[in-house]
Amino acid sequence: xxxxxxxxxxxxxxxxxxxxxxxxxxxxxxxxxxxxxxxxxxxxxxxxxxxxxxxxxxxxxxxxxxxxxxxxxxxxxxxxxxxxxxxxxxxxxxxxxxxxxxxxxxxxxxxxxxxxxxxxxxxxxxxxxxxxxxxxxxxxxxxxxxxxxxxxxxxxxxxxxxx
Amino acid sequence: xxxxxxxxxxxxxxxxxxxxxxxxxxxxxxxxxxxxxxxxxxxxxxxxxxxxxxxxxxxxxxxxxxxxxxxxxxxxxxxxxxxxxxxxxxxxxxxxxxxxxxxxxxxxxxxxxxxxxxxxxxxxxxxxxxxxxxxxxxxxxxxxxxxxxxxxxxxxxxxxxxxxxxxxxxxxxxxxxxxxxxxxxxxxxxxxxxxxxxxxxxxxxxxxxxxxxxxxxxxxxxxxxxxxxxxxxxxxxxxxxxxxxxxxxxxxxxxxxxxxxxxxxxxxxxxxxxxxxxxxxxxxxxxxxxxxxxxxxxxxxxxxxxxxxxxxxxxxxxxxxxxxxxxxxxxxxxxxxxxxxxxxxxxxxxxxxxxxxxxxxxxxxxxxxxxxxxxxxxxxxxxxxxxxxxxxxxxxxxxxxxxxxxxxxxxxxxxxxxxxxxxxxxxxxxxxxxxxxxxxxxxxxxxxxxxxxxxxxxxxxxxxxxxxxxxxxxxxxxxxxxxxxxxxxxxxxxxxxxxxxxxxxxxxxxxxxxxxxxxxxxxxxxxxxxxxxxxxxxxxxxxxxxxxxxxxxxxxxxxxxxxxxxxxxxxxxxxxxxxxx
Numbered sequence: 001x002x003x004x005x006x007x008x009x010x011x012x013x014x015x016x017x018x019x020x021x022x023x024x025x026x027x028x029x030x031x032x033x034x035x036x037x038x039x040x041x042x043x044x045x046x047x048x049x050x051x052x053x054x055x056x057x058x059x060x061x062x063x064x065x066x067x068x069x070x071x072x073x074x075x076x077x078x079x080x081x082x083x084x085x086x087x088x089x090x091x092x093x094x095x096x097x098x099x100x101x102x103x104x105x106x107x108x109x110x111x112x113x114x115x116x117x118x119x120x121x122x123x124x125x126x127x128x129x130x131x132x133x134x135x136x137x138x139x140x141x142x143x144x145x146x147x148x149x150x151x152x153x154x155x156x157x158x159x160x161x162x163x
Numbered sequence: 164x165x166x167x168x169x170x171x172x173x174x175x176x177x178x179x180x181x182x183x184x185x186x187x188x189x190x191x192x193x194x195x196x197x198x199x200x201x202x203x204x205x206x207x208x209x210x211x212x213x214x215x216x217x218x219x220x221x222x223x224x225x226x227x228x229x230x231x232x233x234x235x236x237x238x239x240x241x242x243x244x245x246x247x248x249x250x251x252x253x254x255x256x257x258x259x260x261x262x263x264x265x266x267x268x269x270x271x272x273x274x275x276x277x278x279x280x281x282x283x284x285x286x287x288x289x290x291x292x293x294x295x296x297x298x299x300x301x302x303x304x305x306x307x308x309x310x311x312x313x314x315x316x317x318x319x320x321x322x323x324x325x326x327x328x329x330x331x332x333x334x335x336x337x338x339x340x341x342x343x344x345x346x347x348x349x350x351x352x353x354x355x356x357x358x359x360x361x362x363x364x365x366x367x368x369x370x371x372x373x374x375x376x377x378x379x380x381x382x383x384x385x386x387x388x389x390x391x392x393x394x395x396x397x398x399x400x401x402x403x404x405x406x407x408x409x410x411x412x413x414x415x416x417x418x419x420x421x422x423x424x425x426x427x428x429x430x431x432x433x434x435x436x437x438x439x440x441x442x443x444x445x446x447x448x449x450x451x452x453x454x455x456x457x458x459x460x461x462x463x464x465x466x467x468x469x470x471x472x473x474x475x476x477x478x479x480x481x482x483x484x485x486x487x488x489x490x491x492x493x494x495x496x497x498x499x500x501x502x503x504x505x506x507x508x509x510x511x512x513x514x515x516x517x518x519x520x521x522x523x524x525x526x527x528x529x530x531x532x533x534x535x536x537x538x539x540x541x542x543x544x545x546x547x548x549x550x551x552x553x554x555x556x557x558x559x560x561x562x563x564x565x566x567x568x569x570x571x572x573x574x575x576x577x578x579x580x581x582x583x584x585x586x587x588x589x590x591x592x593x594x595x596x597x598x599x600x601x602x603x604x605x606x607x608x609x610x611x612x613x614x615x616x617x618x619x620x621x622x623x624x625x626x627x628x629x630x631x632x633x634x635x636x637x638x639x640x641x642x643x644x645x646x647x648x649x650x651x652x653x654x655x656x657x658x659x660x661x662x663x664x665x666x667x668x669x670x671x672x673x674x675x676x677x678x679x680x681x682x683x684x685x686x687x688x689x690x691x692x693x694x695x696x697x698x699x700x701x702x703x704x705x706x707x708x709x710x711x712x713x714x715x716x717x718x719x720x721x722x723x724x725x726x727x728x729x730x731x732x733x734x735x736x737x738x739x740x741x742x743x744x
Contacts, residue, residue: 010347014282014294025287055474062471068291068311071347163346 002031003057004076004083004153006161007046007064011037015069019046022067028052028060032085032128032150040163043071047083047153049128072161080156086123086149087131088113092142093120101141108134119144127151167337169298169329170199173262174206176305179339182206182233184224184605186217190237191277192264195329197235209605209634212626214241216598218248219624222257223599226585227560228606229384231258231312238264239277242323243284247592249319250288254589255405256382258317260308261285267327268296281323290318298328299335310343315350316469317382350468354485354493362440362464362481363497367505369438370513371460372398375421378405378588379443379467381581383487386410389442392495397514399521401429403444404573405588412577413557418521419530422450423726424570427528427736427744430724432521433458434734441465443487446477447589456732466490528724528738530574537739541717542692544568544643548575551613551641554699559611560585560603564596564620567649568641570722572615594623597640601627604636611703612638618672619648628682631709639702640711642675645718653721657737675713684709 009015016035023030028050035046050060057075064070076083093101098120105112105122108130114121124134128151135146155161167175173196177185185208189197200208211217214236221232232252236245242263252259266275282292291311293304301324308320366372380389386409393400393416400410401421410417419426421433433439439461444450446465451457454476465472465479466487473482483490502508525532536545548571551559561576562585563569569586578584585603587595600614621642631638643649651666676686685708689698695714702710727735727743737743 014286014292017283018286021286055478059471059475066469066471068345068348 001053001057002049002051002077004047004049004081004151005061005064005073006076006153007048007073008038008071008161008163009035009044009046010069010071011042011044012069015044016046018067018069019064022063023050026059026063028056032148034150034152043163047076047151049151071163074155074161076153076155079159081153082156083127083151083153084125085128085131085151086125087134088121088123088145088147089135089138089143090119090121090145091138092118092144094118097141101138104134104137108137110134164336164338166334168195168199168331168334169301169324170195170331171203172298172301172335172337173305173324173329174199174204175337176302176339177206177233178204180305180309183230184209184221184602185233185235186211186221186224186602187235188214188217188237188241190241190264192238192266192326193235193241193324193329195326195331196262196264196324198331199329208235209630211598211630213624214244215248215594216601216624216627216630218245218252218259218261219592219595219598220602220605221259222248222252222595223562223585223602224606225252225257225259226599227582227603229582231260231309232602234259234261236261236263237277238266238281239279241277242279242281246284246288249285249321251587251590251592251595252319253288253290255378255587256317257319258312259319260305260312261319261321263321263323265294265323265325268325269327271325281321285321288319289321292321292323294323295325295328298333301328302337302339306340307343307345310345311348351485352489354466354483354490356493358481358483359490359493360497362483363494363501365438365462365464365481366396366440367498367501367508369398370510371435371437371517372396372440372509373418373432373436373438374398374400374410374440374442375403375433375444376400376406376409376442377403377444378409379487380406380409381443383443383468385443385487385491386581388488388491388495390414392491392498395495395498396509398440399432399518401425401433403447403450403588404586406444407573407584408578408581411579413579420573421733423452424574424722424724425450426530426574427724427738428521428524430726430733430736431524433461434732435520436461439463441479442491443467445472445475448476451477452726452728452731452733452735456730458733531577535723537717537720539717539719542689542695542714544571544645544716544720545575546692546695547641547643547714547716548572548615550695550699551615552576554696554703555611555613559583559613560600560607562586562596562600562603562612562614564614564616564623565591565593566617566620567653567720567722568615568617568620568643571643574722593620596620597624597627600638601631601634601636604638605634613641614638615641615643617643617649618646618668625678628679628684628709632683635707637705637707637709640709642711642713644713644715645720646672647718649718650722656721675711679709679711684711686711686713689714
């Protein structure tokens with residue numbers, strides 16, 4: 001089962017490698033990983049998606065909590081939450097495809113953020129599934145590059161992950 | 164406030180931390196620190212002959228005393244040599260602080276001479292690690308390291324220190340913090356009362372209970388509490404390899420060690436139990452045999468300070484996260500109040516039948532009830548351990564290396580006290596025994612310290628005979644000599660039709676008598692059973708000499724019982740070469 005784990009991590013050198021290392025060391029899976037500093041400069045917020053059965057997930061959360069650099073964590077998928085993935089996708093855009101790509105981008109509420117004589121760079125945010133659908137919808141186009149941020153997530157409502 | 168250099172702050176902080184010994188080896192990146200130690204420190208330093216031995220000696224010291232071991236090594240090879248010892252300590256949850264030198268800050272990342280990414284290399288085998296970036300952070304970092312190493316589930320902590328942070332000409336105000344505040348580190352202080360209450364009720368309802376106690380009982384200084392609990396309930400107790408001594412071996416309620424080479428009665432009792440109280444144990448694969456077939460009728464109560472140990476391999480019915488000591492105290496209180504209300508619990512008739520069953524198992528195949536090993540015209544390894552036990556009155560500190568000799572020592576030396584049995588259980592590190600014994604002897608110079616070893620293991624750190632000479636650590640080395648890598652040979656006998664792939668030394672073994680004599684120690688060779696006790700006594704009578712007893716044993720002997728694998732349960736054991744359950 002797919003899970004989204006959100007972590008408040010000490011913003012220390014080497015902290016991220018402890019998290020990543022834990023996953024490879026214990027044979028856990030990381031599907032996406034997103035990390036950046038927060039409004040509190042001493043903390044990073046890390047969101048990762050992983051898959052595993054209940055027993056594995058229990059171990060993953062326990063092992064993560066055991067890391068001294070992990071301040072707090074939550075399994076977002078246990079409750080209502082919002083998840084967003086950002087994609088930048090560069091496609092060959094010439095001739096008739098130029099209009100077609102523009103139309104598809106509009107349908108997905110994407111934005112063309114860079115225009116070249118023969119290329120478009122499109123920005124799209126949403127769930128991973130939505131981005132996958134967009135890539136599928138672009139099957140006719142010549143995709144040059146796909147860059148995705150990985151899932152960033154947050155709980156809905158009053159529930160917060162903070163110190 | 165004092166003004167100190169980085170190196171001096173390290174020396175001072177270790178003093179303030181109450182460190183008794185530093186085990187280490189100097190080199191370029193730590194020379195400022197060594198100079199500061201030389202000039203200012205009151206903490207004695209033990210110069211080993213190889214950094215691995217520094218970690219094992221510190222580890223042995225820590226296991227025997229309960230205090231953290233301290234290691235100081237240089238960058239690069241100094242640091243990497245320490246890795247095996249750090250991993251050994253990590254697997255067995257031993258508190259240790261390792262200070263490693265690092266190249267100067269401006270050289271980091273340039274593949275400088277003797278540079279290695281120590282924080283990176285050690286990351287999977289430490290509880291935590293620090294890299295010093297500013298000299299003024301040294302005292303607080305050292306305080307944090309000791310705090311993390313010794314609290315919760317203990318473990319090794321590495322502090323990597325770039326050379327420029329220790330330079331003598333840059334001085335700082337020194338202040339050693341009394342307390343540590345770490346917002347992201349708060350080991351449990353108490354177990355959950357509701358869970359403990361549930362556990363107490365389940366325990367009292369048991370008809371076929373077993374207490375399964377591990378190294379956590381020793382680390383958590385709870386042997387007395389455990390003994391009190393077991394005696395109060397009259398429940399049988401088995402100890403893991405790491406837990407030997409947590410419950411007194413000579414007590415009637417002790418079933419012996421459990422697991423792969425565990426006692427028949429211990430493994431049988433576990434398999435047929437209805438309630439298991441696991442205390443500070445981690446259901447390691449050397450205990451459980453096939454997990455899916457583990458103790459099918461048992462409800463499991465699992466007490467551990469580390470939540471990751473609970474339900475990692477075997478699911479716990481009642482998990483209790485907390486320090487063994489406070490949880491056992493609470494459990495005893497609750498048991499008492501429950502028994503006041505209902506004095507009929509536990510069911511003494513059922514318990515009587517259970518004990519009767521256990522006594523039958525014991526009489527049938529118990530290792531300590533009659534002779535259970537083979538006979539030959541050679542000395543049997545078990546007889547050596549029995550002799551060691553007799554001669555030392557069962558009160559020695561016994562370290563071991565890894566292999567058959569380790570299992571024979573674990574089976575036949577009856578440890579009545581915690582911290583007396585010192586071995587590498589989790590990692591299984593050959594070469595551990597001699598340096599560990601050195602660390603123990605330094606901690607307890609008036610106690611007998613024996614290192615039970617084999618020709619394979621002893622040669623992995625034999626250079627420490629020199630350190631033993633320098634620091635006068637008159638330990639006794641008991642070499643069970645069979646001219647094979649015994650445990651490898653046993654597996655090759657059992658699973659590879661006796662093809663001894665690379666498990667013999669042919670005629671390449673050194674003359675250990677000459678070897679130890681050249682280091683300034685005493686060698687005694689024993690080849691006949693009739694002289695065994697006498698030679699053992701002679702060795703231990705030489706109080707101020709290190710004696711190496713080279714005891715020629717029957718090379719064909721195997722360690723039994725041995726779990727049947729693969730797909731065996733706890734109850735499936737080989738009892739001898741041709742007899743199984």
